[in-house]
Amino acid sequence: MTAQESPVTEQAQAPVDTHATSGTGRHVRFRVSRFKQGDQRPHLQDYDVEIAPATTVLDALTAIRRDQDPTLLLRHSCFHASCGTCGMRVNDKEALACVTEVSDLDCDTVKVEPIANQRLVSDLVTDMIDFYDRFRAIGRPLLRQSEAFPDSEVAPGVEEHRRYESCIECGLCLSACPIVASDGRYLGPAALAAAQRTVAEPRGGDTFSVLRLTDDAQAAWRCHLSFECSEACPSNVDPAGAIMFIRRKLAGQRVNSIFGRRS
Amino acid sequence: MTVREDRTSPRRRGVYGWVDPRGRRLGHWAFILNRLTGLGILLYLGLHLVVLSMLATGPNAWDNFVSLALTPVFLAMDVVLIFGLLLHGLNGIRVTLVGFGLVVDRQKALFVSLMVIGAIVLVVASLHIFEVG
Amino acid sequence: MTDRPADREVERSTWAPSNESGQPAWGWILQAVTGVLVLFLLSFHMIANHFMVTKGLRDAASVASWFSNPLVVVLEVTFLVVVTWHALLGLRAIIFDFGFSPRTERRITWILTVVGTVAVVYGICLTAVIVSRG
Numbered sequence: 447m448t449a450q451e452s453p454v455t456e457q458a459q460a461p462v463d464t465h466a467t468s469g470t471g472r473h474v475r476f477r478v479s480r481f482k483q484g485d486q487r488p489h490l491q492d493y494d495v496e497i498a499p500a501t502t503v504l505d506a507l508t509a510i511r512r513d514q515d516p517t518l519l520l521r522h523s524c525f526h527a528s529c530g531t532c533g534m535r536v537n538d539k540e541a542l543a544c545v546t547e548v549s550d551l552d553c554d555t556v557k558v559e560p561i562a563n564q565r566l567v568s569d570l571v572t573d574m575i576d577f578y579d580r581f582r583a584i585g586r587p588l589l590r591q592s593e594a595f596p597d598s599e600v601a602p603g604v605e606e607h608r609r610y611e612s613c614i615e616c617g618l619c620l621s622a623c624p625i626v627a628s629d630g631r632y633l634g635p636a637a638l639a640a641a642q643r644t645v646a647e648p649r650g651g652d653t654f655s656v657l658r659l660t661d662d663a664q665a666a667w668r669c670h671l672s673f674e675c676s677e678a679c680p681s682n683v684d685p686a687g688a689i690m691f692i693r694r695k696l697a698g699q700r701v702n703s704i705f706g707r708r709s
Numbered sequence: 710m711t712v713r714e715d716r717t718s719p720r721r722r723g724v725y726g727w728v729d730p731r732g733r734r735l736g737h738w739a740f741i742l743n744r745l746t747g748l749g750i751l752l753y754l755g756l757h758l759v760v761l762s763m764l765a766t767g768p769n770a771w772d773n774f775v776s777l778a779l780t781p782v783f784l785a786m787d788v789v790l791i792f793g794l795l796l797h798g799l800n801g802i803r804v805t806l807v808g809f810g811l812v813v814d815r816q817k818a819l820f821v822s823l824m825v826i827g828a829i830v831l832v833v834a835s836l837h838i839f840e841v842g
Numbered sequence: 843m844t845d846r847p848a849d850r851e852v853e854r855s856t857w858a859p860s861n862e863s864g865q866p867a868w869g870w871i872l873q874a875v876t877g878v879l880v881l882f883l884l885s886f887h888m889i890a891n892h893f894m895v896t897k898g899l900r901d902a903a904s905v906a907s908w909f910s911n912p913l914v915v916v917l918e919v920t921f922l923v924v925v926t927w928h929a930l931l932g933l934r935a936i937i938f939d940f941g942f943s944p945r946t947e948r949r950i951t952w953i954l955t956v957v958g959t960v961a962v963v964y965g966i967c968l969t970a971v972i973v974s975r976g
Contacts (some may be wrong), residue, residue, distance in 0.1 A: 694810020
């Protein structure tokens with residue numbers, strides 16, 4: 447095709463996904479939550495997508511956007527479960543869309559909704575400002591950057607050790623938590639897990655003010671042990687375990703103060 | 710227009726976040742069943758205290774109630790009550806232990822074992838109640 | 843604190859700790875303590891009233907004679923207080939999960955305290971009547 451030729455417009459072809467099934471793939475119905483500013487509430491819209499064995503939910507959604515409906519809004523970035531951007535509720539379970547294979551869902555209809563308990567901007571996109579605010583509640587960010595260990599023992603041949611924080615800030619834990627679902631005052635699993643990491647591994651930081659923040663009726667003591675946050679987390683943060691770790695520390699402090707020992 | 714300037718409220722799932730069973734797992738069942746049995750037992754407590762007033766009105770009123778309480782329908786409701794008490798009490802042990810940071814790694818196994826104990830006790834109690842065993 | 847970009851860009855958070863004064867964990871710890879007490883006291887109550895008697899239920903005369911023992915009276919009244927406390931504190935926790943204003947929450951706490959006090963006073967009076975008959 448030369449620069450002067452105009453592209454031939456044909457009738458819209460059947461949706462093709464990035465795994466090039468060429469008409470031999472399975473057809474799956476996607477019920478996707480749609481919402482635009484001004485709507486009263488979200489509604490579900492159906493799309494037909496042809497999938498290959500390795501097609502992910504994110505693949506299918508971007509294919510819908512590209513081939514069927516460019517008004518569908520969604521967020522994604524890394525495609526490999528590291529950035530936490532594509533968190534969604536797939537068939538009522540919190541998941542990262544980029545690593546959720548449609549075949550693994552084992553059904554003909556896939557429901558895709560945005561993560562719960564956040565501000566809904568449009569379709570599958572939420573405003574994560576509430577989520578990030580929790581990490582700032584202490585007056586400094588609890589989110590730490592990954593850093594190299596200055597004095598770690600490095601194996602021969604390795605140049606440096608770098609520690610990554612497990613949390614990818616996807617918000618799936620807050621979506622799954624039943625207390626966050628009913629009350630915005632609860633600090634929430636993500637920030638509490640970040641607090642626990644700061645206490646367990648201070649790296650020269652101040653743990654006293656962190657523990658004081660978590661020792662609150664709306665913080666560590668608000669959890670009702672549904673453990674849904676740890677089930678939803680795609681990154682092995684185990685926020686529920688972190689909350690119980692903090693509680694043990696706080697209970698220990700109380701016991702120590704009763705018996706006059708230095709905590 | 711930036712997102713910050715046009716803020717709407719977070720869309721919280723509310724009570725559906727508690728009772729919607731789809732996609733939820735064992736810990737969530739423990740949470741919601743603890744709440745439901747707690748509320749049920751609270752209701753029973755109120756009824757129980759009211760019924761006990763018959764003890765003050767005289768021996769006939771109470772003894773009449775006792776014969777009513779021994780009918781099969783009542784006894785069946787007693788079994789339901791004991792089921793609720795066992796579930797709530799045994800899960801409460803898990804909540805107390807795990808909630809203070811003990812046995813956190815095995816909390817699922819703890820829940821299952823406690824429920825198994827509860828099932829055994831329930832069977833024994835039911836047999837006793839219906840005087841079969 | 844280091845001078846990394848993340849530290850410099852902190853804004854004020856919209857989240858704030860609760861204004862609950864005193865021990866923030868008291869509600870939760872009380873639930874745990876009363877819960878454990880209920881486990882023991884309820885077991886006593888059940889065994890004494892249902893598994894120590896032939897028919898599984900005490901008739902009026904049996905109740906009166908059972909309550910003539912002062913230790914029984916103490917245990918049963920303690921049970922009433924502890925179980926009422928645990929039940930209403932639990933109800934309060936469920937209600938508070940809906941995020942009412944602090945003023946509304948204080949009112950709810952007050953109402954539940956009154957309900958609990960009425961229930962306990964009623965129970966103690968009832969016990970006194972039974973004991974006096976026995």
